[in-house]
Amino acid sequence: MGSIVTVNLALAAGLLLVPWLGGDFLAWQIGLFLLYGVAAQGVGFAWGRGGFLPLGNALFFGLGAYGAAAVLKATEGALWVNLAAMALIALLCAALAFGIALLLFRGRMGSGPGFSLVTLALVLIAAQIAETTPALTGGFNGFSGYPPLAGLDPFGGLYPVIVALVVAVTLSLTLIERLPAGLILRGLVAQEERLELLGFAPHRVKAWAFAGSAGIGALAGSLYASHQGIVTPQAIGFMLSAELVIWAAVGGRFSPLGPLLGAVAIGWASSALRDTVAWWEVGVAAVFLLVVLLQPGGAMDLIHRGIARLGLTRRRRDAPPLPAPPSRAAAARGPLRLCDVGLSAGGIRILDRLSLALPEAGILCVIGPNGAGKTTMLNAVTARLPVQSGQITLGAVSLGGKATWQMLDHGIARKMQIPTVFGALTLRENLQLAALAGRMRGLDALRPSPLRWQTPPVARLLADPEVPLAAGLDKDAGHLPQGHRQFLELAMTLSPEPRLVMLDEPAAGMSPAETQLMVRLARDYQQQTGAAIVVIEHDMHLVDALADEVAVLHQGRTLATGSLAEVRRDPLVAAVYAGGHK
Amino acid sequence: MKRLLISTAIAGLMGGTALAEVRIGVLVPDSGPAGLFGPSARQAAALAAEDINAAGGINGEPVELIFADVGVPPAQAVQAVQRLWRSDGVQGFVGMHDSAVRAAITGQLRGQLPYVYTAVYEGGECATGTYVTGETPAQQLAPVIPWLAENEGVSRWYLIGNDYNWPRDTNAAAQEIIAASGGTVVGEEYVPLGASDFDASLGRIRSSGADAVLVTLVGGDSVGFNIAYSAFGLDQQALRLGTLIEENTLAGIGSANANRLFASMGYFAGIDSDAARDYAARLGATFGSDAAQPNGMGESIYDGLMLLAALSNAAGSLDAAAVAAVADGTAFSSPRGEAVLDGNHVAQTIFLADGSSGAFEVVTRFDSVPSGVTCP
Amino acid sequence: MTLQLEAITGGYGDTLVHRDLSLALPAGQITAIVGRNGTGKTTLARLIAGELPLQGGAIRLAGYEIGGLPAHARARRGIVTMPQTGMVFDTLSVRENLHLTGGTPDQIARIAQTFPRLGERMAQRAGSMSGGERKILGFARAMLGNGKVLVLDEPSEGVQPENIQRMQAEITARKAAGAAILLLEQNVSMIVSIADRVHALDTKGFTFTLERADIAREAVLAALEI
């Protein structure tokens, strides 16, 4: 926490010194670039933290600016009315962005360029409307003739207000990184699939990020109206949107300060060079190109690396863990049943009227030759693939039409075949995210203490001397060897105390000792919680050691169920394996 | 051009020591859509400064020009204006740019410095301390439409422009003038800036039976429209009148597509007068192969500087209040001819030129045309 | 031509799957590797093909080091790989799939006779066929052209027994023509029928080797830990 306060105090002090050292005029100049910078911080937040690139964020900047101008004209400088109205406009912009993102990301749209292009089209529409409705916006010539905020002189009193906004936004963005919300965002970028299996809805997470990005842009825009005394369609146009992205990229989109630095540095350099150097635009474009090619983290990345080299980064102190609140996943009840489930992909029938009743407690191992539909069955249960016919029920509840992220609240957790962990996050952060899963509610995302939650399953795993996790908690999960990754994913899967655990080839790539450990951990969890566990496995030793019951799948159907010895005796099973397949 | 850039850059850097000069800020578009007027505007400014200094400068002091690029969004343009004003000690401004930038600049200056706006525009600028030499719709149309009715026999007008303030205000003025001249408006439409497809509009023009089209499209849109217009043979049906088609735009349109294309402005490179010929010759002599094609938009900076110098010399200083006190009736001359300040606009000569040959040939001229703008 | 893997190291980025692994694939021999899932058989195939970068060691084809060549250059030198998944071009027709490998019309006609399912579906999009049929097509692709080293990753998975028989005949024919063949299989019968040498692979490397005379079902199953 100390460094956040230091950085922001230094930022505030440095910015407030500008008028004192450089005069009101310089402060006025810097003020504009700071406002652009705040809007670019919004872009950087969505892009660097949320992982999706908005190409039309001037939409919110412009709406904020036009809105504030209209309010200022109507209310004639009553400070609190003005401020309340500006806050309201920012909230409305945030709500608009939230709605847009929710609609777009809920569909088939990933974080790819589709979203960027929609925001681009939106800003083109907005600019066209602003340009061609003079009665409303003043048209091309702009909206003017309103007093500045609370009568503050753009060359005097307004500057501290801008600095206050800059510091407030920077502080908020820095704080969010240290809060559960920031961790969830980082998880989103690192491994969306795992986040979803941990019960977080990616489209909602992205919508919140975009709402924040838009709200920040609108706040900057509303002060821009006071700073300029005129709002023209450029404030809501494509070119400004594009520049916001350039500033965020060059300054560094991963850091709250990066976009601010980019906007002030490029804006100020452009304004200084524009009139004397014919090449200035080429220069800015070349710098942008070089950053994209060679320095994707922007200038702030260089600065961070420099600081790290100087050894100035501080180690974070570890606060003592807190007991985590009860998990919603632990409360779920009812055995899982698949009834005549059919699923085809790419014209190939993978599940063919598959019926399978899982026990409410105990361990079921699912075996079958490659291509029998074992993993697809798990994909059908966790709604990763759409079921085309049949029913999947959990007790009395039908799981049809539910999304992957809703499964955890029904008590279902899953470990993937290829372990999916948050590779860019440390082990500790992986476990923190898993501790939030199924337990976090509403405003917990903005409180620091949930990051200290420790769940009973993870506590047990960390206390187990054989489990190779406790030693390297501050290492990046992406650098773990395959076997250790399996244990990390197991810890994350068990952390929310699910009633139904699905383990897809949990021992792949493991040594015999590790395999034995995995067997013991799965058994322990089952006995401690009375949960149901489904294991897909090829390794018959493991099946033998683990299974209370075995189901054999073949060509998308259940071929046999029973104990391992029983299914081994089954002539149908023997026929399938006769070809030599295990 | 490069030499000029360098010399102004050096002048800018050395500015701190050369106190015995009057500094004027010259606002021209070097970038953006109007960037093509940048070179001719800078050259016009250089010639004007030479002429002002040769005639004794402003109040006896030599004039020094400081340029700023205002072909950028208003927020960035006013940064430059403020810098020239607050850091470089500029005492007055002359600018040729779009109306959004003008509105932003008048909002910043608030009448504290004299400011001359020189671009063709929609009219109506009445801010304190702001003087306008640019042609207004009333000036470009009031004498021209009746003349075309009489000499070309046109009466059915179709109005087409880009969808923003200037074309809409121009057409509002045109409506009245056409009605007063006995003509009718058979169609009026606006296309978004950056449009490239005019087929639907051309179909409407054809079926409207128009015999004249008033074109208030700008830049590339105007070029595209006029090319398609001729491709469809509409030049046979209706003549065109443009109020912002200068030499560059005409070059883009091409001689093959310019049949019966008229333009109405305060300046054309082909004006048949000693002042205009002298101006063209000096451009060549001063800038050699770098000389930009002279045109009404670029040349307007010359007029602006001449007006500012005349105002200052009349007032004895560039103090805004002193200038305002003597402004009305101030006269100056330029390659366009003589002009007199009437209110804060000028009454000036308007030329009607025919571009059919690919170069504008002045058909007729109208002297002392009033701006039609009266400020309260 | 003999392919020689000399102490190769490689894997996925920082995650190394093989360290200092050595193996010889002699010309005119079928070498099989067995091992559980996750021991790195597919990774080995990808390292040989050049899909994954070699992080140590050398790969020599007839003595010539090819470990630094891009995948297409190795393919042109005669290293043909049939991957375990994605072994066909789904959007191309069966004929186009075969044509692309350098199969002449004669060769294509012959292979279509060998595998009648392919012959019937020449104009069909490969992606619309069943998993087994695509395996056969992928296998047929690997058999066309002039592969000197054939790396076959689970060719029999999901394939009907009669077609497995045909595959074995094709492989044996290529062996007779002098190709070095690497068979990565879990199908014990196939290995027992045609392999000249079997290596058992574990996460730590090769554990033991069976020569032709010792290759029996039980011994191979032991390697698979079934």
Place this chain on the structure above:
Amino acid sequence: MSSDALVLFALNATWQIAALALLALGLGLVFGLLRIMNMAHGDFVMLGAYAPVLTAQWGLPPLAAIPVCLLMVGLTALIVERLVIRHLYARMFDSLLATWALSILMREGAELAFGPQFRNVPLPFEGVTQIGTVGYPSYRLLVIGLVAAGFLALWLWYRRSLTGLKLRAMVDNPTLAEGAGINTARLSAGAFVAGCLLAGLAGLLLAPTLSVYPGMGLDALIRSFFTLIVGGLGTLEGLAVGAAVIGGLQAGLSAYLSQTAGYLGVLILAILFLWRRPDGLYRHR
């Protein structure tokens, strides 16, 4: 509506569609084959449009514009591929941003090299062809014919030639394509240069109907983008369908409402497509 007006509308719509398809072709090729959003596409169109300007300036015969265009655009594309694109094949956002920076560089470079002013490219031949009672500019009819023939030839080439087969194989499964001995790096470079050359040729063909200036690329880029979005990114058939829908919608709305309505209509349609049918009208695979 009279039959004349109907014929004229149909011709105009056809022209719109042909021009859009021509403009979008290079962009679609580069995106479809390489998954690179070439934001500098419009600037290659611009470069191609300057070829006849330079040819005239150098006093060369008009037909020399074709080799000048191919040489100028091809060399630029080759350099761009080497220095920039090659490093960004798997990085979609980065390639978008880098080509955008390139776009600014090319536009500003063109302004420094060619000057900011508008250039006129005269029609290679004048004249109006009578179709029934409707006269239509002959050059436009020629371009429509060329585009139709070019598309057909390209489609056949893509479906029938060995290079076309290799390209399709590379798009389908790059790893397997490498394994089949296809040098995908060289093929990708070739595809990028070809896409840029098509953009340049579009500029060359459309130059006599457009305003030619350094900033003309932006409009070409945006129109191409929306064509691709509606058509579905990546197939020739989809591109033709997209051009038909966008061109038809714009022509229809412009004719019956206004140009602004046509412009907004296209934007709204693009948003709807990106949202509900991200694969476009013509489903890929």
